Amino acid sequence: MPPSKRNISFVFRRRFSQTVFLLLFFFLFIKTDYSGSDQLEYAVNILFRIDPFLAACVMLAVKGFVSLMLPALGLIILTLLLGRFFCGWVCPMGALIDLFHPLFRSRTKKTDTLYPQLSYTILFFVLAGAFFGLPLAGYLDPFSILVRGLSLSVHPALNQGATSFFTFTYQEAPGFVNAVTEPVYAFLKKTILPFDQKVYSLSLLSAFILFAVFLAELIQRRFFCRNICPLGALLGLNARLGFLKGHGGSNDCKKCRTCRSVCRMGAINEDRHIAMEDCTLCMDCLEKCPRDMITFKYTHSIHPPEPVSITRRAIVASIAGGAILPLFTGSRSLAKTPDPFLIRPPGALPEKKFLRRCVRCGECMKVCIGNALHPTFLEAGIEGMFSPTVRARIGYCEFNCTLCGQVCPTGALQVLQLPAKHIYKIGHAFFDKNRCLPYAKGIPCIVCEEHCPTPDKAIKFNTKIVKNDRGESVEVKQPYIVDNLCIGCGICENKCPLHDKPAVYITSAGEERNSESKLPETTSGYY
Amino acid sequence: MNRREFLRDVMFWSAGLSISIPRLSIAEVFAATPPSPYLAIEKGVDYIKLVEQVLASLGGMNKYVRPGDRVVIKPNIGWDRSPKQAANTNPVVVKALVEHALEAGAAKVLVFDRTCNEKRRCYKNSGIEDALKSLKNRKVRHEHIDNRKFIPVEIKRGKALTRMEIYRDALEADSYINVPVAKHHSLSTLTLGLKNSMGVIGGNRGQMHHNLGQKLADLATVIQPTLTIIDATKILLRNGPQGGNVKDVKRTDTILASTDPVAADAYATTLFGLKPTDIKSTVAAYQLGLGEMDIEKMQILSSTV
Numbered sequence: 001m002p003p004s005k006r007n008i009s010f011v012f013r014r015r016f017s018q019t020v021f022l023l024l025f026f027f028l029f030i031k032t033d034y035s036g037s038d039q040l041e042y043a044v045n046i047l048f049r050i051d052p053f054l055a056a057c058v059m060l061a062v063k064g065f066v067s068l069m070l071p072a073l074g075l076i077i078l079t080l081l082l083g084r085f086f087c088g089w090v091c092p093m094g095a096l097i098d099l100f101h102p103l104f105r106s107r108t109k110k111t112d113t114l115y116p117q118l119s120y121t122i123l124f125f126v127l128a129g130a131f132f133g134l135p136l137a138g139y140l141d142p143f144s145i146l147v148r149g150l151s152l153s154v155h156p157a158l159n160q161g162a163t164s165f166f167t168f169t170y171q172e173a174p175g176f177v178n179a180v181t182e183p184v185y186a187f188l189k190k191t192i193l194p195f196d197q198k199v200y201s202l203s204l205l206s207a208f209i210l211f212a213v214f215l216a217e218l219i220q221r222r223f224f225c226r227n228i229c230p231l232g233a234l235l236g237l238n239a240r241l242g243f244l245k246g247h248g249g250s251n252d253c254k255k256c257r258t259c260r261s262v263c264r265m266g267a268i269n270e271d272r273h274i275a276m277e278d279c280t281l282c283m284d285c286l287e288k289c290p291r292d293m294i295t296f297k298y299t300h301s302i303h304p305p306e307p308v309s310i311t312r313r314a315i316v317a318s319i320a321g322g323a324i325l326p327l328f329t330g331s332r333s334l335a336k337t338p339d340p341f342l343i344r345p346p347g348a349l350p351e352k353k354f355l356r357r358c359v360r361c362g363e364c365m366k367v368c369i370g371n372a373l374h375p376t377f378l379e380a381g382i383e384g385m386f387s388p389t390v391r392a393r394i395g396y397c398e399f400n401c402t403l404c405g406q407v408c409p410t411g412a413l414q415v416l417q418l419p420a421k422h423i424y425k426i427g428h429a430f431f432d433k434n435r436c437l438p439y440a441k442g443i444p445c446i447v448c449e450e451h452c453p454t455p456d457k458a459i460k461f462n463t464k465i466v467k468n469d470r471g472e473s474v475e476v477k478q479p480y481i482v483d484n485l486c487i488g489c490g491i492c493e494n495k496c497p498l499h500d501k502p503a504v505y506i507t508s509a510g511e512e513r514n515s516e517s518k519l520p521e522t523t524s525g526y527y
Numbered sequence: 528m529n530r531r532e533f534l535r536d537v538m539f540w541s542a543g544l545s546i547s548i549p550r551l552s553i554a555e556v557f558a559a560t561p562p563s564p565y566l567a568i569e570k571g572v573d574y575i576k577l578v579e580q581v582l583a584s585l586g587g588m589n590k591y592v593r594p595g596d597r598v599v600i601k602p603n604i605g606w607d608r609s610p611k612q613a614a615n616t617n618p619v620v621v622k623a624l625v626e627h628a629l630e631a632g633a634a635k636v637l638v639f640d641r642t643c644n645e646k647r648r649c650y651k652n653s654g655i656e657d658a659l660k661s662l663k664n665r666k667v668r669h670e671h672i673d674n675r676k677f678i679p680v681e682i683k684r685g686k687a688l689t690r691m692e693i694y695r696d697a698l699e700a701d702s703y704i705n706v707p708v709a710k711h712h713s714l715s716t717l718t719l720g721l722k723n724s725m726g727v728i729g730g731n732r733g734q735m736h737h738n739l740g741q742k743l744a745d746l747a748t749v750i751q752p753t754l755t756i757i758d759a760t761k762i763l764l765r766n767g768p769q770g771g772n773v774k775d776v777k778r779t780d781t782i783l784a785s786t787d788p789v790a791a792d793a794y795a796t797t798l799f800g801l802k803p804t805d806i807k808s809t810v811a812a813y814q815l816g817l818g819e820m821d822i823e824k825m826q827i828l829s830s831t832v
Contacts, residue, residue, distance in 0.1 A: 034645070034647055034648065036647065036651050166675075167675050170675050171675070195646075195647065196646075369645050369647075369648065370645060398607065398644060398645050398648065399607065399644070400607050400648065400652070401645075401648070437737065443737045444714060444736065444737060444738070444739065445714075445733075445736050445737060446713055446714050446736065447733040447736050449713050449714075450712065450713065450714065450736075450768055450769075451643060451769070453644075453769065453771065454771070455766060455770065455771030455772035455775075456766065456772065457766055461713065477713065477714065495643075495733055496733065497731055497732075497733025497734045497736065497737075499731070
């Protein structure tokens with residue numbers, strides 16, 4: 001077989017692989033949803049569990065082994081054997097960046113990576129931060145950025161577009177058009193669209209961060225992968241120690257440096273040496289080299305150590321930064337008065353442990369069937385941004401659902417079995433009697449009581465005769481909460497028929513994971 | 528022009544422009560309420576047979592479903608609860624009714640409800656989705672509520688309601704069969720046929736609860752089922768309307784049916800040891816002339832009771 005053909009087929013194979021893994025990623029993304037069974041059918045969170053950067057952060061944070069993250073070890077081993085093949089052949093973020101690259105014309109002709117030290121600085125800073133108590137991995141991990149952006153923003157936007165279009169055709173177009181559009185809509189709903197239009201807090205910010213990764217292509221090809229991505233940096237450090245080496249130009253070659261100019265990772269220097277810590281084995285150089293000079297081979301001998309991009313001084317500085325910065329979190333008011341409306345999903349670990357494990361992947365928010373889970377902004381501190389909280393006014397925690405625990409890749413949310421979930425207290429409901437209609441207005445209501453899901457209802461009522469604002473005596477049922485029955489699911493807050501502020505709302509009071517937030521006991525006599 | 532054509536044309540020519548929201552008023556049937564409505568009631572453990580018997584007593588399904596009809600069968604699928612918890616209509620009853628409608632020549636049988644818990648969980652765990660799927664008949668649809676299909680309807684005879692968004696499929700049905708499950712409800716005391724109609728309205732349903740009895744009666748002036756079949760095979764006595772504890776469920780093995788929605792509700796009340804006058808919506812609907820609530824004045828048809 002002539003070598004040129006073989007070279008083309010390498011690039012073809014790489015693109016094929018990228019396509020397959022991207023489709024697999026989208027498939028699992030769509031399947032991160034209720035499917036008619038209480039158990040998820042697929043390991044939808046696998047992408048996060050093969051991520052050695054997240055695995056390292058989580059294990060450093062908990063200072064122990066997290067078996068959920070074991071698959072990441074596989075990627076480490078494969079990277080030793082195959083270099084950074086993951087970045088070039090598998091990574092869905094990388095594939096999307098490559099896919100959309102033609103839309104962006106890079107401003108710079110410079111082939112060298114602009115900030116070669118930056119991704120390593122980030123890596124060491126975040127790893128040190130994880131160890132010393134400042135969990136920042138989710139800010140920068142490519143999959144967290146990607147899945148969060150897609151779940152919270154892109155997917156709902158897609159649905160918004162489709163719904164608007166098909167509502168227009170449904171209402172305005174004649175029957176023969178609808179004979180085509182309605183089946184198409186039904187098909188899309190069955191396949192790629194979300195089941196319901198969901199809303200999310202921080203949806204625009206999540207989208208902006210994701211789009212920034214693509215916009216950075218304007219600066220430099222694969223800008224994110226080369227300059228920011230801490231996972232790429234970690235894989236690069238691995239690949240550097242690996243057995244696969246690329247061999248570039250030699251004295252025979254005519255110094256055309258085509259390889260250097262086509263390299264999307266800036267892995268080839270003036271001497272046409274291929275740095276394996278940067279090379280993602282995209283094989284473009286192999287294809288473009290006019291003299292077929294470039295080969296990748298396994299070496300048994302230990303090579304003379306290649307220079308690393310990062311200086312020792314920068315490593316020390318970033319680790320020191322990661323160690324010192326957590327100290328400042330202790331002086332925040334948040335350290336003493338946690339946000340009362342920060343309500344974590346059922347099965348969440350105690351707050352400190354939870355935040356250290358949570359990688360902000362957005363999987364729990366994507367899978368949350370009731371649209372209850374939303375990313376926090378600053379309620380959990382700046383390092384807690386994008387971690388999940390229940391916003392019951394938007395969505396409530398569905399009584400018989402345990403999906404969030406099932407998708408959590410790190411165990412920040414524990415898997416709950418249904419009987420345990422049924423009595424798992426995430427917060428507590430309170431009535432605002434100044435607003436609640438039977439109290440404030442003498443208007444019958446108790447929608448909250450109707451929806452309260454515990455078999456022995458946590459919302460009960462007293463029947464009272466009160467005067468309404470017309471001076472008439474009316475019989476109303478005035479609801480109250482039975483403390484030891486309320487699990488804080490928030491359906492009462494969600495269904496409260498007042499339009500603006502609900503007359504019943506949940507707070508984190510009494511949450512099971514925090515022994516300090518115990519509710520006062522009515523029988524004790526102290527209150 | 529029949530009602531469906533009219534609706535379709537109004538939708539086509541005016542929808543989408545906010546100034547021309549179709550304001551519809553449904554022609555109300557002012558035919559004098561027959562002096563003594565028929566009420567079929569059967570007891571037994573074979574629920575499929577009970578459905579057959581009550582339909583036969585009322586003259587057979589052919590009387591209510593004509594060949595080519597678009598039939599809506601509206602059970603209660605409001606809650607993410609299993610059949611044995613008796614918060615939703617028994618899937619066996621729903622399935623049997625769908626089969627009768629098909630036998631009578633229905634072109635399409637639509638089964639739906641606007642749920643309170645998550646839609647898919649309710650359809651699935653009520654057992655109704657699986658029961659209908661087992662029929663393997665393309666004429667039978669169990670689609671989820673589509674928000675595009677709510678149409679504002681004026682309620683001319685309403686005392687507490689003047690306007691309501693109502694589901695298009697319910698309005699357009701040639702035959703509308705209401706199949707509530709009889710159960711406890713703290714505010715309305717019981718939820719029966721009239722309350723089950725809340726499953727076809729849009730908007731903020733919680734606000735129905737303010738003066739619920741009258742509002743349900745008002746709603747009944749525009750949602751007039753061809754047939755009301757009350758599933759009292761298992762009834763929820765406490766912690767309704769969604770229950771959750773099987774200890775609150777009582778097996779009563781009863782199904783009752785009537786073309787008079789008020790009579791059906793009134794009689795079902797007695798299964799709970801209550802009087803028809805205990806249910807505000809029954810009284811309000813009676814006062815609006817929508818049906819009979821005096822059990823003495825009903826003609827009870829039964830082979831078992």
